[in-house]
Amino acid sequence: MTAQQPAGGAAIPQRPAVDFGRRYITFETPRFAGRTPRRTMIVCAALALVILGAGLASLTLGAYEVSFGAVIRAIFDPASDPDARQVVFEWRLPRVLFAVLCGAALALSGGIFQSLTRNPLGSPDIIGFGVGAQFGVTLVMIVLELNTYLWKASGALVGGLLTALLVYALASKGGTSAFRLIIVGIGVSAGLGALTSWILITVSVEKAMMAATWGAGSIASLGFDQLAPAALVFAVILVLTLPLTRRLPVLEMGDDAAAALGIDAGRTRFAAVVLGVALIALVTAAAGPISFIALAAPQISQRLTRSNSPMGTLPVMLTGAALVVVSDAVAQLATVPVGVVTVSVGGIYLAWLLAAQYARRA
Template structure:
């Protein structure tokens, strides 16, 4: 959003914004409440992450865990638990949550629909199909091959949805409907693959399909860090175009925005974030759906905020993973089951909240 001038030529800011001047790139408007919300969400997420690292089923006092984390002291088992199990799991939860939050904001902005998240419109299901094919039919099953399968599966699904939607223009409604149709087909494919596989392979695939961080290690973190380091900043740089898209196709085209090019670019970034999240932790449902809407209500921003959604996604997943570790301790449940339960409650709340809002009588100007 650009600044404007008064008749006297002086610049002014919209209420609630800061202006940051960037050399060679003009100026940038920042929503003050959104920045405060992002800072608060980030602090809480880091506190929960620290609590997850220093506590757990393995008996270590918080002081001993901190010494092991910072100084590398303690026994070999202490260092293994803290540095090779708890720490990569926490980092994976933060990064996967951030990736899904950003992807959800992108998809909801492109589709102009609060249900336009990657798990609803089929991209998560397509990425899961690619991963299942590797697990059940691939000869060598590693984190790298599963990651490659999820990326290919997500890309092919995205291409299919875009081609279906392009027949009469890549509109938000057609994108959501086409994605739901593809998701239903792929869900049946996934179930068929599980039914035709050996019981041992089916158990492994089913556990992965629930979405879990239980067996995370340092090896899968490298591709996650690389993709997130590129795709999340790219999504933030694309925010201006996403905001224009939210105004409607006619308005966006009227200001010279290339609708198809903008949507394809945004979807490419969103698919990359979704695929790498699924490759790392398996399909984690509802987080990409809920994070953008919760962030928007907290920040009260005029549109879906990618930055606030990124922070909200990281916070939601680190809290869900802590609950997955502690609720049935010493047993650990897949974090995808926790997010699914919370997501179902969120949908109920969203329906009730929307119904109450629509039922309120509007006040007449007089």
């Protein structure tokens, strides 16, 4: 302990800095300065390694056998086997990159809505926004017979936004609460699911099979033609989402606390809903519904980083990307769409989450 000697008095002891149990890594440049928790950096690095490892393993899977060594040579040696390079770069690499993109987008959307509702069950899968996007794409594909990416993206966005408006309108009677929002969202989701099923049984078998194949959630047939516009749209949405990383955690403390810090609660909620639905629409239009990633990824990330909010942009996106890349590798081994794997694993996670929530309240 050190002491300071004032001009004309006794020494005043200095209190040591308080240790809150978190270690930070600080960085400082002439223009920027900041710090980030060391645990978060370690978790992000570990998740990046999982994505890299699972992605490289996925490049070896398929009807055309390519060994791990051949994949490495195809990536780094332009003079390697041209057939292997074609398989790796033109057929399999877009699938891995799309898995990363879809996982990051779904996880970020889940983090937004879970922070907005202050409830781990408040993901777009549960409150119906994902089903609304799926219903919009079904109408565009089956009823309007428009099967391009632009039209499907428009249908997903409009369907998701209209569903969000309907859920908020029904849940706002008598005051909006997270519990009421989730219950109303489950009801609206069930209704839209029934309408989707009714549409599918009233059309031809060919159209129904096309919609059912898309509805299973698959990234097997996606290439760089779909990846480039999807990545561009995701980059734009991500930039628009960055201000929410600071505002939503403050909004979790209540509207009064947010207003005291100069945050417009209504405008922040509106922006969060639009951007969250846009992320869901981006994935739904390209790959179909990939369920439960938006529910599980923010909670897993929050537990790994020991964060106070599910709205942690980088770790949340890396967690979602890792889940989808690993799930897609399992899907290739089982020869099923990736959506089937995420539904199977996500259902188990949802049951555990509901049991944990009930035990906490009991």
